[in-house]
Amino acid sequence: MPPPGLDKLKHIVVLMLENRSFDHMLGGLNAQDARIDGLAGKNLFNLDTTGKRATAKPSAAYQGQLDPDPNHHFAGIDLQIFDGDTTNGRVATMGGFVKSYFEERHDVKHSRLIMNYFAPQKVPVISTLAREFALFNGWFSSIPGPTLCNRAFSHYGTSFGHVDMTIFYPNTQFKSVYQRLDAAGKTAKIYYFDAQSSTMEVVNLLQHQPQFFGTFQQFLDDCQLGTLPDYSFIEPNYTDHTDPNGTLRIASDQHPDHDVREGERLIASVYNAIKGNPALWESTALLITYDEHGGTYDHVPPPACTPDGFVAQPADTHTGKPFLFDRLGVRVPAILVSPWIPKATVVPGVGAVGERIFEHASIPATVTDYFVGPLDERSPREKAASTFLDLLTLNQKRADNDTPTFILG
């Protein structure tokens, strides 16, 4: 018999932000809980281009330090992970982040800023949720590449062989998770922020199946009215822009160099919208994660993984070598929120006792397993991906006053 939280589960909601690593956002939390695989007190460093140590420090700023945008294309990430070693027996050292960032501005002092991470009190929303619910020590971006190919894994369980930002018009070999749920009589929706922000990666779905899309305001309304679909995927606001009513909308995606605080507010808004409806709160699991690390430092080497069955050619990787989709990308924050999760759950990551590795293919894997059941037409990576609903273990729901409340100013 499943635990009561799983028995009551009716909705899965995923909020995917942009371009920040686990250590960058949450690296200070191990000072509060040693089980968290962060940076505090470890004196971890990269060498800069003059050979001096650039130590990771809790000095990240909300805005202004990561301009220009750090490199997060395949070859740049290869440098960050392997520190320029291109030999066959190379080892991932996570030693090339500063050198990689130096290439953007050729300013040694500025390149060292890539090692900065947030002190927990500077990012209270994500830090609080990480301490209150389930924090994954070992959730990685799906490939060491940029936004779109990583987001593709969360929608399709594969990037169809892409490691870059090219347009995806995938074959029908593997359907999106939205199509799968629809075919099974379930409901699913991608909520983009507004028409000026729109959606990333799934333009093909938008073009042919716009019924799968809604706006963030519709998400808020659906939460209030109790009309949320079985599965929801939320996209942040990708630009600073003025909406048709003349209101200035600050980007909430946290993509450098957008203000991280507005992303904090978005996370809190999503959490509040779900918690604000008691029936929804007890029947929803909310996953908060980031598509990829965006070039910011993380100290955990990405592990090997089940090959995806596709091969990216050297012309696409720009490393002189093909990529077999047999290694994950850099680690990103991931937090699972539900009143059925024990407070301060830490899911062990790489090398820990009870190690569990997750990646973005874990999203369609979990959603499909739960709402559709066994389905063979899925990528090898998705079939091998870990699922996460077993974390809803409590026999009794946590009381409302035992879970955080955010008040937005």
Added chain:
Amino acid sequence: MAVIKIKKTPRSSYNDRRKPSQLLLDQIGHLEWAVLPAAKRRTLRKTPPIKTEAQAAARVAQLMALLLEAKESAAKKPAVQTLPKLPPVKKAARRPAAKKTGAAKKVARKKTSRKVR
């Protein structure tokens, strides 16, 4: 459990004249590709450069409208044969000055009294 108050993001963070990221340019490229009929896609030339985030956002909205109109049309054909012109760069969308004092501050507030959310 303590209640956590989250302050508004300061208005000075807003900068719609920021140069758009490659991510936004790629997003626009995808939407442009999608609104055109297949035959036109092969000859698609790069549109003039998008200069600001505000312009990128306006372009995305423009293309979204075309894409959804095309879907709604009975024939389900792309609504356009060529891409529309880029939205202009709005001069009024200037980033507010970082620090001002006294009377200058009051004037600045009057001039840019739109809500920030």
